[in-house]
Amino acid sequence: MSITPIKAFTEHDTTSLTDDKKEQKYVHDVYQAIAPHFSQTRYKPWPVVEQFLNSLDIGSIGADIGCGNGKYLGINKNIYMVGSDRSSKLIEISVSRGHEGIICDALNLPFRSECFDFVISIAVIHHFTTFERRLAAIKELFRIARPGSYILIYVWALEQSNEARRKFDKEQQDVFVPWVIPADKNNQDKKEIIYNRYYHLFKKGELDELIESTGIAQIVKTDYDKDNWYVIARKEGSENEIDKKCCDC
Amino acid sequence: MRLVVHNMLQCHVKGCDSNNFPLRLFDVELEIHEIEFNPQFLQSLLPKLDWNAFISTANQIGITSLPQALPEEIDEDFLKNLHRILFETHIMQGKMVCSNCSHEYPIKEGIPNMLLNEEEAEEEAEVEAEVETEAEED
Numbered sequence: 001m002s003i004t005p006i007k008a009f010t011e012h013d014t015t016s017l018t019d020d021k022k023e024q025k026y027v028h029d030v031y032q033a034i035a036p037h038f039s040q041t042r043y044k045p046w047p048v049v050e051q052f053l054n055s056l057d058i059g060s061i062g063a064d065i066g067c068g069n070g071k072y073l074g075i076n077k078n079i080y081m082v083g084s085d086r087s088s089k090l091i092e093i094s095v096s097r098g099h100e101g102i103i104c105d106a107l108n109l110p111f112r113s114e115c116f117d118f119v120i121s122i123a124v125i126h127h128f129t130t131f132e133r134r135l136a137a138i139k140e141l142f143r144i145a146r147p148g149s150y151i152l153i154y155v156w157a158l159e160q161s162n163e164a165r166r167k168f169d170k171e172q173q174d175v176f177v178p179w180v181i182p183a184d185k186n187n188q189d190k191k192e193i194i195y196n197r198y199y200h201l202f203k204k205g206e207l208d209e210l211i212e213s214t215g216i217a218q219i220v221k222t223d224y225d226k227d228n229w230y231v232i233a234r235k236e237g238s239e240n241e242i243d244k245k246c247c248d249c
Numbered sequence: 250m251r252l253v254v255h256n257m258l259q260c261h262v263k264g265c266d267s268n269n270f271p272l273r274l275f276d277v278e279l280e281i282h283e284i285e286f287n288p289q290f291l292q293s294l295l296p297k298l299d300w301n302a303f304i305s306t307a308n309q310i311g312i313t314s315l316p317q318a319l320p321e322e323i324d325e326d327f328l329k330n331l332h333r334i335l336f337e338t339h340i341m342q343g344k345m346v347c348s349n350c351s352h353e354y355p356i357k358e359g360i361p362n363m364l365l366n367e368e369e370a371e372e373e374a375e376v377e378a379e380v381e382t383e384a385e386e387d
């Protein structure tokens with residue numbers, strides 16, 4: 001089998017596009033186009049995410065931002081999760097499986113502040129093209145989480161073990177990661193199609209810096225898993241804040 | 250979309266940050282999909298609801314079997330009713346309207362579309378893809 005290598009984002013003429021238009025073209029339009037094929041390949045939950053979800057208290061309400069086909073939404077039957085994603089095609093797949101799904105953008109979430117007991121965002125923040133937009137997206141995750149709650153974030157790592165990566169410039173962080181839809185053997189007209197998806201590959205410590213710079217959450221755990229960096233953060237403040245105030249007065 | 254989710258949603262139009270919750274429901278079509286009743290789960294979830302918003306929303310769509318205030322004593326009948334309204338009642342079609350700025354969010358086939366106009370993708374956007382002409386061997 002041939003391996004389609006990762007390419008530098010700068011190899012393409014992308015300079016004329018604004019940041020949101022770049023993401024529209026190289027992220028959102030691509031997920032819309034590859035949704036059914038992408039979904040077929042996304043069924044195995046990552047163990048760290050599964051463990052996180054299974055550790056939550058009964059009756060917890062949480063959000064999965066950039067939920068894709070909703071593969072994490074039904075893991076723990078004792079909690080309630082709302083999935084959201086920009087791709088209507090992926091949300092349709094998720095909802096057809098009985099999950100809760102909302103079409104919205106991670107930079108501007110339609111949820112009340114502090115209404116969730118936990119928030120996860122798995123492999124989403126690396127699709128934003130600038131530092132400011134990645135930071136803004138993380139701030140939105142923290143805004144909707146209640147004080148004292150836990151937030152789990154995964155992003156793709158620059159430090160990769162896979163072969164496509166090894167063939168490529170190790171320092172290049174802004175890249176196209178190809179999505180290949182194979183040719184249809186039974187249909188001559190259906191040739192192989194390659195879509196270029198934009199990724200910002202995170203260096204060691206980069207996700208931690210983003211989270212720390214928000215000033216509203218503490219890092220509880222940070223680690224490398226499956227070619228990704230992940231962080232479990234705890235939003236500052238205590239859930240009993242209101243009770244405490246009452247005792248003081 | 251279930252009513253429990255509606256309770257978390259607010260209008261997020263730029264600058265619309267007061268009186269933007271709850272969104273008012275219009276022209277709704279409801280469907281009931283039964284799921285397992287889990288009283289312990291419901292009981293732990295209850296304090297997280299904005300009860301007033303929940304009651305006024307339920308009233309808007311013709312559900313009037315709930316008390317104005319959360320009762321002190323919670324019995325199984327109450328939880329069963331709540332289970333039906335919060336978790337088994339789905340809003341399949343309709344729209345949500347912001348009381349402050351009047352922005353409308355459509356709900357189609359059970360899915361609310363909360364994208365604001367400027368975020369919305371252009372119809373039939375052209376996706377840049379490379380079609381391989383020759384299969385390469387590796």
Ligand SMILES: C[S@@+](CC[C@H](N)C(=O)[O-])C[C@H]1O[C@@H](n2cnc3c(N)ncnc32)[C@H](O)[C@@H]1O
Pocket residue numbers: 027028031042065066067068069071084085086087090104105106107121122123124127
């Ligand atoms: C690599 S997939 C991960 C999907 C899912 N979390 C999983 O682990 O299988 C990235 C997802 O992020 C979504 N996404 C990308 N940019 C987004 C944005 N600005 N707002 C909301 N979702 C976004 C995509 O539509 C896609 O579903």
Ligand SMILES: [Zn+2]
Pocket residue numbers: 260261262265269347348349350351352
């Ligand atoms: Zn509004």
